[in-house]
Amino acid sequence: MAILADYHTHSKYSRHNHGKSTIEENVRTAYEKGLRQVAITDHGFNQKMFGIRREDLAKARKEVEAAKEQFPIDVLLGVEANIISSHGDLDITEQDYENLDIVLCGFHRYAKSVSKREQFGFLIKNVLCEIFHHTSKKQRTKNTNAYITAMRKYDIDILTHLNHGCKVDVEKVARVAKETNTLIELNGKRLGMTDKEILTCYNLGCKFVVNSDAHSADRVGDVHLGLQALLRLRIPDSAVVNMNNLITLKKDKRKKRS
DSSP, rough: OOOOOEEEETTTSTTTSOOSSSSHHHHHHHTTTTTEEEEEEEOTTTTTOOOOOOGHHHHHHHHHHHHHHHSSSSEEEEEEEEETTTTTTHHHHHHHTTTTTTEEEOHHHHHHHHHHHHHIIIHHHHHHHTTTTTOHHHHHHHHHHHHHHHHHHHHOOOEEEETSSSSOOOOHHHHHHHHHOOEEEEEEEESSHHHHHHHHHHHHTTOOOEOOSSSSSGTTTTHHHHHHHHHHHTTTTTGBBBBBSSOOOOHHHHHHHE
């Protein structure tokens, strides 16, 4: 069993000290831990507290290329995009794809929506559901449809911490993840899914990726929480794309289509 990549790490470009290390420090740790590939995936542009600024992408790219020169490891530049409406809108554009190697997607607090109605009816509503530990059937359906639409509308490589902060019908989301070849993350900081839901994803043929969600360099490559779930549920290595292997990026498929 060997984890060859960590596709979810944050750098100082996740602002206000949310990400605590430089890109170089993250890459150094990944190399020292024997990884063959690492992705820098700071919070998306509409995450107003912690998101990377669009104008900083060029600087981040230069740091990624410098790190690749310094360490013999493949370094990807990506973003952890935010679902910002019940209609599956993300805070990335077609032009953004040209500057990104990998796209992750998840739900986060403090993101800015497409309208005041969506801000209160989708984003803030889900925050309140999390605070009060209750999500209505109507809200869960709305959330599920948002994820499904997002996967069909955008080229998303990985869904991050599914069912954390935004409760969904995991089976319905998993079916579309399988259909769209979207990977489901087992997160190194939190597992939003129950064991039953993880097994549902596996039984439907979804592929997983174990990531650290590191916000400091010392956490890069720390995927023990995801690995423990895999071992506990007896999910085989073949279902985990960064175990003994590397992922096929949707960016590469986009190039072939163009």
